[in-house]
Amino acid sequence: MMRMPPFKLHTPKTLNDALNIARELSNEEIEFDWIAGGTDLLPNYKWHLNAKPHVISLSGISELSKLNSNHIGAMVSLHDLAKSKYTHPVLVKAADSIASTLIRRSGTVGGNICLDTRCYWFNQTEQWRESIDWCHKCDCGTEADCRVIPNQNTLCVATYQADLAPVLMCLGATIHLASVNGIRSMPLHNFFELDGMTRNVLQHGELVTHITLPEDVNEWKGDYQKLRQRESWDFPEAGVAALWRMGTKGPTQLRIATTGLESIPGLHLEEANNAISKWNGSNTIDTLADAIRKSVKPVQNTWYSPSYRKKMVKVLTKRACAGLIER
Amino acid sequence: MLPSAGDVSWSAEINGVNKRLNIENNAILLDVLRDQAGSLGTKRGCDMGTCGCCSVLVNGEPRLSCLTLAAEVDGAAITTVEGLADGHHLHPIQAMFAECGGSQCGFCTPGFLVVTSALLDENPNPSDKEIKCAIEGNLCRCTGYQQIVDSVRAASDILTKGLQLEDSTSPKSDPHPGFSGG
Ligand SMILES: Cc1cc2nc3c(=O)[nH]c(=O)nc-3n(C[C@H](O)[C@H](O)[C@H](O)COP(=O)(O)OP(=O)(O)OC[C@H]3O[C@@H](n4cnc5c(N)ncnc54)[C@H](O)[C@@H]3O)c2cc1C
Ligand code: SF4
Ligand code: FES
Ligand code: FES
Numbered sequence: 001m002m003r004m005p006p007f008k009l010h011t012p013k014t015l016n017d018a019l020n021i022a023r024e025l026s027n028e029e030i031e032f033d034w035i036a037g038g039t040d041l042l043p044n045y046k047w048h049l050n051a052k053p054h055v056i057s058l059s060g061i062s063e064l065s066k067l068n069s070n071h072i073g074a075m076v077s078l079h080d081l082a083k084s085k086y087t088h089p090v091l092v093k094a095a096d097s098i099a100s101t102l103i104r105r106s107g108t109v110g111g112n113i114c115l116d117t118r119c120y121w122f123n124q125t126e127q128w129r130e131s132i133d134w135c136h137k138c139d140c141g142t143e144a145d146c147r148v149i150p151n152q153n154t155l156c157v158a159t160y161q162a163d164l165a166p167v168l169m170c171l172g173a174t175i176h177l178a179s180v181n182g183i184r185s186m187p188l189h190n191f192f193e194l195d196g197m198t199r200n201v202l203q204h205g206e207l208v209t210h211i212t213l214p215e216d217v218n219e220w221k222g223d224y225q226k227l228r229q230r231e232s233w234d235f236p237e238a239g240v241a242a243l244w245r246m247g248t249k250g251p252t253q254l255r256i257a258t259t260g261l262e263s264i265p266g267l268h269l270e271e272a273n274n275a276i277s278k279w280n281g282s283n284t285i286d287t288l289a290d291a292i293r294k295s296v297k298p299v300q301n302t303w304y305s306p307s308y309r310k311k312m313v314k315v316l317t318k319r320a321c322a323g324l325i326e327r
Numbered sequence: 328m329l330p331s332a333g334d335v336s337w338s339a340e341i342n343g344v345n346k347r348l349n350i351e352n353n354a355i356l357l358d359v360l361r362d363q364a365g366s367l368g369t370k371r372g373c374d375m376g377t378c379g380c381c382s383v384l385v386n387g388e389p390r391l392s393c394l395t396l397a398a399e400v401d402g403a404a405i406t407t408v409e410g411l412a413d414g415h416h417l418h419p420i421q422a423m424f425a426e427c428g429g430s431q432c433g434f435c436t437p438g439f440l441v442v443t444s445a446l447l448d449e450n451p452n453p454s455d456k457e458i459k460c461a462i463e464g465n466l467c468r469c470t471g472y473q474q475i476v477d478s479v480r481a482a483s484d485i486l487t488k489g490l491q492l493e494d495s496t497s498p499k500s501d502p503h504p505g506f507s508g509g
Pocket of ligand 1: 033034035036037038039040041042043058074075078097098099103106107108109112114115116161162163164202206207208209233234235236375376
């Protein structure tokens with residue numbers, strides 16, 4: 001049995017109440033985490049990974065569960081997202097590929113976007129980590145070094161392994177945040193921030209309320225391809241999303257994004273724009289796939305080797321782009 | 328170690344019976360069910376969301392109780408494996424797991440039964456693909472899964488075609504030929 005660390009759970013019923021609890025805790029300099037579906041946070045807590053003394057649950061806040069073609073609330077479950085008639089088909093495919101049906105019932109969109117980064121030196125029991133004298137991301141006060149890139153002790157290169165972000169970035173999603181200081185929003189690709197411990201731009205006490213998608217979202221076609229050990233529920237070892245708008249002579253717009261390869265997901269604007277400007281069918285896709293492979297820098301901290309994951313990025317990009325040349 | 332009963336009052340309808348308990352504020356549903364509500368049918372496998380042994384129905388929806396905070400399901404209707412049978416009459420899915428070899432060592436079985444009973448409630452005639460998809464979060468180390476899919480298929484036939492449950496206590500062969508009394 002995994003012993004839960006002690007923490008106090010708060011269960012607010014409105015967004016305002018949640019933000020006010022966060023403000024009170026912040027004023028007293030007490031650390032806390034948000035919890036949505038808990039399918040990432042609770043396993044991490046059971047392994048005593050950076051557990052906080054207070055946890056604020058978002059599950060009672062119904063205003064965060066709104067879902068339609070252009071608006072996805074942070075608390076929409078992955079199950080509901082995948083089953084909704086409003087969801088873009090490529091987003092359905094990505095959502096359906098996450099974890100298992102059971103986990104998708106609890107796991108949420110907000111939790112997926114804010115998923116903690118992963119590393120096989122980190123996602124281990126407390127005893128296991130103690131046996132290797134910890135690592136920088138959860139050093140238990142020892143100032144332990146990073147096990148992947150040693151002798152630097154400032155950077156964590158744990159991998160971002162969530163599936164929704166690349167598809168949402170290609171669909172032009174905007175992410176909306178709230179705190180007691182007000183609301184703000186930004187293109188999703190600007191939300192993520194290096195390194196593996198910083199993860200994103202969220203300030204203490206700030207949370208994700210929802211995602212919006214542009215009006216033209218249904219004019220974009222595409223695919224999401226994922227590499228993993230077991231089809232049933234494994235995290236992406238690499239994931240590639242490709243979305244495009246078609247003209248008469250080929251794509252007029254193309255976006256490619258990747259996940260599972262670095263500490264933040266990547267939107268490969270330059271490579272995609274080059275492909276559009278020199279469009280020549282399958283030859284262009286080959287060149288594009290190679291350019292995406294060269295642009296990603298996986299490290300040795302997931303189950304497959306970095307070189308294999310890089311090679312597979314090329315294969316996945318080609319597969320994701322196959323619809324561009326199908327007639 | 329059993330968790331000490333904390334100071335939060337919690338209630339749920341567990342298998343149709345209203346329960347009121349004092350639980351720790353951060354208690355996990357699996358711990359409450361096993362250690363305080365007496366549902367030992369709900370199994371602890373991995374405790375990390377990977378095996379499905381701890382599955383229960385929360386308001387009819389399958390959930391992993393090891394990744395559910397009890398406080399978040401305060402007031403809910405919870406069905407564990409103990410709640411599937413109707414008195415002494417097994418649910419068809421339970422009877423067919425016994426008939427078709429869907430259960431061997433049995434440790435994973437409560438999770439499979441809960442998940443597949445929810446599948447049949449929602450979709451009484453699932454395809455093999457739909458059955459496999461429904462059980463993708465449940466691990467079984469004994470059966471190799473085919474017997475589990477067969478069990479669900481057989482239960483579906485009972486539910487949709489009105490086939491009768493076989494009496495699994497009637498002998499299938501004569502263990503002592505020639506000594507049948509008489
Ligand atoms: C066996 C297993 C397999 C998995 N496989 C996959 C997979 O294939 N692909 C994949 O992408 N994920 C996978 N996951 C991870 C996880 O289940 C999903 O990513 C899920 O969407 C996380 O959502 P959640 O609501 O449960 O997050 P939580 O655990 O509640 O939260 C995750 C993190 O996000 C923060 N957070 C949550 N909501 C907000 C918000 N609104 N604002 C600010 N911060 C927030 C939390 O504080 C926490 O740090 C898997 C998990 C398990 C246990
Ligand atoms: S990348 Fe380094 S610091 Fe980060 S979790 Fe892995 S070993 Fe620890
Ligand atoms: S005990 Fe809950 S999934 Fe394994
Ligand atoms: S019957 Fe033994 S693990 Fe499934």
